[in-house]
Amino acid sequence: MKRVVNLYRTSIGKKIIMAISGFVFVAFVIVHMLGNLKIFYPAHEGVYKIDVYGEFLRTVGYPVFARGQVLWIFRITLIGLALFHIWSAIVTWLMSRSARPIKYKVVEPVASTLASRTMRIGGVVIAVFIIFHMLNLTTGDIFPGGQFEHGAVHDNMLANFSVWWVTAFYVIAMLFLGLHLYHGVWSAFQTLGVSNPKYNSWRRGLAWFVAILVTAGNIAIPLAILMGKVH
Amino acid sequence: MDLKLKIWRQKGPEDKGGFVTYEVKDVHPDQSFLEMLDDLNVRLIHEGEDPIAFDHDCREGICGMCSLVLNGRPHGPWDETTTCQLHMRAYKDGDTITIEPFRAKAFPVVKDLVVDRSAMDRVLQAGGYISVATGNPQDANTIPVSKDDAERAMDASACIGCGACIASCPNASAMLFVAAKVSHLALLPQGQPERMIRVDKMVAQMDAEGFGACTNHTECEAVCPKGISIDFIAMLNREITRSKLSGVS
Structure with missing residues (x-):
């Protein structure tokens, strides 16, 4: 443990923590997106597949775990990793900010991308989004679409995304997530030392794939609901 | 070719510094960038001004002494080329070139374009x-x-x-x-x-x-x-x- 802490003390160690937690988030957002696509299944005998899925997330692990325990283990792990991810980002950002007190008058980006240059602002947008998203569709504390009902995933989503500005906010946040994922996936491999001319083009491809998959899947849901395509 | 140069001038580490614009005329395309600056410095010395301080040594691209950020890019527009090996044919008549020192907290300016x-x-x-x-x-x-x-x-x-x-x-x-x-x-x-x-x-x-x-x-x-x-x-x-x-x- 002391060795890990020693590694974390270096600037590179903080990036390694960001990369590892980032990969966990990548796995999470892919699974989360795939699970949410169940909203597109029509009701079968009055039961929505996404409601069954929501119930499954609460009962998974039974009888070893009590109802909701596994879900809470996942939530606590993800929130904990997010705090590490954000803390490391803030510390390294402060390092970089103080590393060039006098800015250039002219800057010509040669190799950096829109995605790489929006990592920090995108991270802030995503953090704000996550807090809103949890208050919106996990707890229901902020629910402009009417009355939130715990467990009624399908009805909640339909009511929520019928509000245009909620959908707009989700779509904008997902575009930032896409940019963050595109640079993040590629960058995390680099940080973890996985870089070799033999497969570096494959890393770019994977970053594109993950970014487009997650963004497209997540944007499709609120947009389809707003346009009345989901019943 | 004639060029307009916006060059960072700073008297010393404590000076605030700022950009000064110089017009240079009849620059030969086969001159290196540093030779172009040499010519400007000769002129400045004749006019009784302080010449522009910049780092250089071997002038054959192997010592790592030359620096400069030219229009926002260190060592100028050519790939895998140091400033000393950059030639003026990279530019065309009427161009404006902004010349700045390497900027970093760890690279304090000594004078003009020279950083430590x-x-x-x-x-x-x-x-x-x-x-x-x-x-x-x-x-x-x-x-x-x-x-x-x-x-x-x-x-x-x-x-x-x-x-x-x-x-x-x-x-x-x-x-x-x-x-x-x-x-x-x-x-x-x-x-x-x-x-x-x-x-x-x-x-x-x-x-x-x-x-x-x-x-x-x-x-x-x-x-x-x-x-x-x-x-x-x-x-x-x-x-x-x-x-x-x-x-x-």
């Missing part, structure tokens, strides 16, 4: 060497090095330590420089005994010098006059992880 790059020397002094007992040199072939490792070590050791990577980095990070220096010794047999402790000391010194933290923009690789690959940054990341987790440091 000792921070890089201190990173090297922290571990960028091998310790050997003195005596006669060993016979060249007694230590076998694989072709592959020899090539990669040569690629890393091509770093001339100019600091363009740091100057170009939006974070003012020194990762490419440190990566090149760590990697070229880590790839060779002579570098093995101090491999773990070397990377540890050099990364600690890098952080202590006030460089920023790499976010993989890859600007460094794009402007490096020696084309050092960011694959070496990945290698540095592996090296420091191994060093720290092995508990050597």
Whole structure:
């Protein structure tokens, strides 16, 4: 443990923590997106597949775990990793900010991308989004679409995304997530030392794939609901 | 060709500094960028002005002494070319060129376009060497090095330590420089005994010098006059992880 802490003390160690937690988030957002696509299944005998899925997330692990325990283990792990991810980002950002007190008058980006240059602002947008998203569709504390009902995933989503500005906010946040994922996936491999001319083009491809998959899947849901395509 | 130069002038480390615009006429396309500045300096001296201070030494692209950020890009527009090897045919009549010093907290301006790059020397002094007992040199072939490792070590050791990577980095990070220096010794047999402790000391010194933290923009690789690959940054990341987790440091 002391060795890990020693590694974390270096600037590179903080990036390694960001990369590892980032990969966990990548796995999470892919699974989360795939699970949410169940909203597109029509009701079968009055039961929505996404409601069954929501119930499954609460009962998974039974009888070893009590109802909701596994879900809470996942939530606590993800929130904990997010705090590490954000803390490391803030510390390294402060390092970089103080590393060039006098800015250039002219800057010509040669190799950096829109995605790489929006990592920090995108991270802030995503953090704000996550807090809103949890208050919106996990707890229901902020629910402009009417009355939130715990467990009624399908009805909640339909009511929520019928509000245009909620959908707009989700779509904008997902575009930032896409940019963050595109640079993040590629960058995390680099940080973890996985870089070799033999497969570096494959890393770019994977970053594109993950970014487009997650963004497209997540944007499709609120947009389809707003346009009345989901019943 | 005639050019307009916006040059950063700063009397000394404590001076605030600012841009001064100079018009230069009849610049020959076959002149190097530094020769063009030499001509301007001759004129300034004749006019009784203080000539523009800029770093240079070998003027053949191998010493790493010349610097300058030209229109937002260290060493100017040509790939894998130092400022001294940049020729004026890169520009056309009527162009405006903004000339700035390498900017970083770790690179304080000494005068005009000259910056103090000792921070890089201190990173090297922290571990960028091998310790050997003195005596006669060993016979060249007694230590076998694989072709592959020899090539990669040569690629890393091509770093001339100019600091363009740091100057170009939006974070003012020194990762490419440190990566090149760590990697070229880590790839060779002579570098093995101090491999773990070397990377540890050099990364600690890098952080202590006030460089920023790499976010993989890859600007460094794009402007490096020696084309050092960011694959070496990945290698540095592996090296420091191994060093720290092995508990050597």
